[in-house]
Amino acid sequence: MIDHAHDLDALHEATERLLSATEKLDDAALAQPSRLPGWSRGHVVAHLSRNADAIVNVLQGRPMYADSETRDRDIERDASRPRAEQLADLAGSAARFMDAASAPADWSRTVTLRNGVTDSASRIPFRRRVEVELHHVDLGIGYELEDLPEEFVGREIDFLAERFDRHPKVVSIGATADDGRSWTTGGGAEGNPVVVRATAPELLGWLCGRRDGSALTVEGGPLPVLPPL
Structure with missing residues (x-):
């Protein structure tokens, strides 16, 4: 059985690990390639920020993204921003997600994600945790698959x-x-x-x-x- 409250706590811990690690990056490090083909570390950070806002949309009954082109364009737009903007956005978007997830809600309801995929709202915190944990690895800054929590x-x-x-x-x-x-x-x-x-x-x-x-x-x-x- 999915325990969304447990997953929110685990997500908070994963996000804190990510924020602590990215704090050590400078502009040059953010511009370097990530482990994802064609994406810099800045692209990964921008994606994580926009994904947090997109999941807020899901929780509040709006489309996750306007469309795939807008999603991709927003990531490309944000990828090369200065370090201070990138990291402030990463922290701010994560906080906005946690605020939205903390509001009273029916966690058994069905929500719609990207490309028409549906799921229980109770699984959304774990889905966000997947984004945070795996993309932390994708940054290539010392956090590896072997460092991921065993339960995850x-x-x-x-x-x-x-x-x-x-x-x-x-x-x-x-x-x-x-x-x-x-x-x-x-x-x-x-x-x-x-x-x-x-x-x-x-x-x-x-x-x-x-x-x-x-x-x-x-x-x-x-x-x-x-x-x-």
């Missing part, structure tokens, strides 16, 4: 396994972490079932496109190619 790693693998379940381009996959946790996913494409084993952070990295899977032990066939998220 397991839940995000749960989410991604559910997302790829019965996907028409993914064969059956059984994934096992070295701590004994296991997941199944795929199964919508023809081909032999594949078993993969690794640490939980390595499994997460492969499933979310942050690692190439070279650290995984694979049995039953080649490592499946996963579709983009």
Whole structure:
């Protein structure tokens, strides 16, 4: 069962880690490439700021973004701002989200996200936490998948396994972490079932496109190619 109050507390901690880390960046560091193709660190920070405001829209019943073009244009517009503006916006947008999420609300209601995706409002704090945690890693400033809280790693693998379940381009996959946790996913494409084993952070990295899977032990066939998220 989703506990939105727990997720809001965990999100606050993740956001504080992010804000503390980005405080150490200067203008030159923000302009350097991130780990996301074509994006500087400034793009990642700008995306996190605009995503926070977009999720406020979701919680308050408005469209998440006006359209994809506006989303992309706003990120590009904000990516090269001076450090002080970037970091003030990152902190301010995070605070606006927490204010909106703290208002009395029916957390069991259904909300609409980008591209018509719907979900329970109770899952929104965790969705925002995913953005904060993974994009912190994407900045390439010393926070790695191995630094992510164990509980978060397991839940995000749960989410991604559910997302790829019965996907028409993914064969059956059984994934096992070295701590004994296991997941199944795929199964919508023809081909032999594949078993993969690794640490939980390595499994997460492969499933979310942050690692190439070279650290995984694979049995039953080649490592499946996963579709983009």
